[in-house]
Amino acid sequence: MKISFQKTGDPTDQLITSLNKWENDPKLIPLIHPCRNKEDVESYVRITKEEINKRLTTYHMYEIYLDNILVGEMNYTVDPVHLYKKERGTAWIAITIGEEIARGRGIGSTSLRYLEEQIKKQGLKRIELGVFEFNKSAQKLYSKLGYQEIGKNKQFTYYQDRMWDDIRMEKYV
Template identity: 60%
Template sequence: MKTNFIKLTEPTSNIVEVFNRWENDPALIPLTRPNQNQSEMERREEMSLEDLIKRIEEHHIYLIYLNDQLIGEMNYVVDPNYLYKKEPGTAWIGITIGQSEGRGKGIGYLAIQYMEEQIKKQGLKRIELGVFEFNKQAQKLYQKLGYKEIGRIEKFTYWQGKMWTDIRMEKYL
């Protein structure tokens, strides 16, 4: 099993197609984006190549490959307005393992460690993230990597007929 990470600098229509597939995968939607109700969960979101080109102006995006197959992406943005703790020099991170064959193999752990190193190289000292309260697997991963809970935003996202909390976590590098 060979895992590698490549910074996305030149988006292609093939990458956009894969990202759109993951963004609209019913199994991933509740894990990757907040929704206010069932109809929001069912809406399709389509990114264009131009959208992705614009996104990399602010976000540092890394592609995750397993044996030369694109299986996920991770990204960070610096000091976004949705930080729970408004501390300058903070990277907000996100990760999606879009292909099922990439899940449960420790790839998320390796990927976040890699991204933390990239964030450190940028001179940033703090990382913040949000994880939905029902996503126990991700919570365990972040705790294992040293992230600590700093707050909760109640009734943040809808899933399985009810509203759930967003747990905000941080790590100092």
């Protein structure tokens, strides 16, 4: 099993197709997007090359490969307005392991360590993330890698007929 990463430059057709697949997968939508209601969970998102290029003006994106197959994407942005703890020089991170064959194989932890190294190279000292309360496996991963809970946004997202909190976590690197 070979895991590799590539910084996203000019978005390829493969990346666009994969992002559209993952961001519209009913199993993944509740894990990667806050939803207000059942209709949000069932809504379709269309990702275009222009949308990715727009993201790249503020986000550092990396593609995750398993044996040369695109299986996920991770990114960070610096000092976004939605930080729970407004500390300058903070990277907000997000990761999606989109392909089911890549889940539960240590790819998430390997990817996060790589992303942390990229953030350190930029001279940033703090990382913050949000994880939905029902996503116990992600919480366990983040805790294992040294992230600590700093607060909650109550009743933040809809999933399985109820509202759930968004747990905010941080790590100093």
